[in-house]
Amino acid sequence: MSALSDAVRRGRHRVSLSFTPLPARITTSAARAVTRLLGTFTTRYPCCQPRVTNIRLIAKTIDGTVVMPGETFSLNQRSGERTRAGGYVKAPFIADGELAESVGGGVSQFSTTLYNAVYFAGLRIDAHQPHSFYIDRYPPGREATLNFPDIDLRWTNDTSAPVLIRSATDETSVVVSLYGTDTGRRVRAQTGRRMPVQDGDFAITVTRVLRFRDGKVDRQAYTTRYDRPPPPD
Numbered sequence: 001m002s003a004l005s006d007a008v009r010r011g012r013h014r015v016s017l018s019f020t021p022l023p024a025r026i027t028t029s030a031a032r033a034v035t036r037l038l039g040t041f042t043t044r045y046p047c048c049q050p051r052v053t054n055i056r057l058i059a060k061t062i063d064g065t066v067v068m069p070g071e072t073f074s075l076n077q078r079s080g081e082r083t084r085a086g087g088y089v090k091a092p093f094i095a096d097g098e099l100a101e102s103v104g105g106g107v108s109q110f111s112t113t114l115y116n117a118v119y120f121a122g123l124r125i126d127a128h129q130p131h132s133f134y135i136d137r138y139p140p141g142r143e144a145t146l147n148f149p150d151i152d153l154r155w156t157n158d159t160s161a162p163v164l165i166r167s168a169t170d171e172t173s174v175v176v177s178l179y180g181t182d183t184g185r186r187v188r189a190q191t192g193r194r195m196p197v198q199d200g201d202f203a204i205t206v207t208r209v210l211r212f213r214d215g216k217v218d219r220q221a222y223t224t225r226y227d228r229p230p231p232p233d
Contacts, residue, residue, distance in 0.1 A: 026066060026162055033161035033181045039121030040177040043113045043137060047171045051091035051106025054082065058110045059167040059174055066164055067157040072126060073165075075111055075146060075153040082107060082148060094131055094145065098230050104148070110167070110174055111146035111153045112138050117176040118155045122185035122210050123163070126154040133229040134201060141191065141206035141224040159183050184213025201226040 003016070045052055058079050067073045082088040082104025091105030108131065115128055119142065128144040129151050135143070144153050157163045161181035168175050188209050194202040208220040 026068075030162055034164055034179050036180060036182045038123070038163065038178045038180045038183070039117045039119070039187075040175065041113050041116035041120065042173055042175040043109055043116075044173045045106075045109060045137070049091070049106075050089050051109070052171070053087075053089050054091055054104050054106040055110050055174055056169040057087050058082070058107045059169045059176075062110070062114070062165055062176075063167045064165070066162050068162050069157055069160055072154055072156045075114065076148050077152075079107075080148075093147075094133070108143075108145040109137070110176075112143040113174050113176045114165075114167070115144040115153055116142060117178050119189070119208060120187050121163075121178045121180075122183065122187045123178070124156040124158045126156055128153050130224045130226075132227050134226040139189075139191070139206075140194065140226075141204040141222065142189065186211045197225055201228045 006012075045055065061079050062075070065073070065078060080086065084103055088104040088107075090101045090103050092099050093102035093105035094100075094108075095102065111128075115125070116139070118125060130141070130143055131138075131145045134140055145151055146153060157180075159180055163178055163180040166177045166179065190207040190209060192205040192207075194204050197203045203223055203225040205221055205223040208222075210218040210220065212218070
């Protein structure tokens with residue numbers, strides 16, 4: 001860039017530049033294997049709240065990310081810390097079971113949307129943490145909060161081809177879709193009953209039933225215990 005700037009200042013029409021070739025991260029054959037929608041999920045929100053700014057910003061940051069075979073994706077690592085300098089704003093955030101204002105509040109909705117896309121894609125989920133109390137815009141027992149740097153959503157591409165993350169938002173919704181190769185995996189969620197818990201709200205078990213091409217079935221049960229929500233102001 002300095003050579004180009006110098007040429008412009010001096011009125012020169014020619015400039016010599018040196019380049020360093022970089023190998024492509026994805027080969028042509030690997031890119032051609034990305035042919036199938038593996039999983040997609042949509043969540044909705046009321047228009048025009050400050051938290052929507054944060055959701056749309058993190059969705060834009062993650063859109064287009066490619067996760068290579070065997071690679072582990074970390075949402076905190078990929079999106080980075082949510083700061084004012086990065087364009088994030090203050091919005092409600094759950095801290096120690098209470099609602100408080102925090103820069104980047106609301107990004108857990110994107111985390112939950114991505115979590116469900118990964119869930120139904122049948123990919124390996126390495127780490128997630130549900131909210132401390134239930135929020136009715138999310139499926140009970142199938143959601144993931146986010147906080148930098150200690151609460152993360154991590155998953156591994158355990159397929160033979162790259163996985164492409166596409167995310168998009170509008171004024172009232174966010175959608176995350178994952179594309180890769182046809183793994184032959186089929187996924188369904190079995191949601192149990194809400195069970196009352198002492199000194200809390202309820203517990204619920206959701207089982208991911210993962211059926212592989214060879215007929216093998218893997219049942220992955222996860223139980224979430226929710227505290228009572230804070231009283232309204």
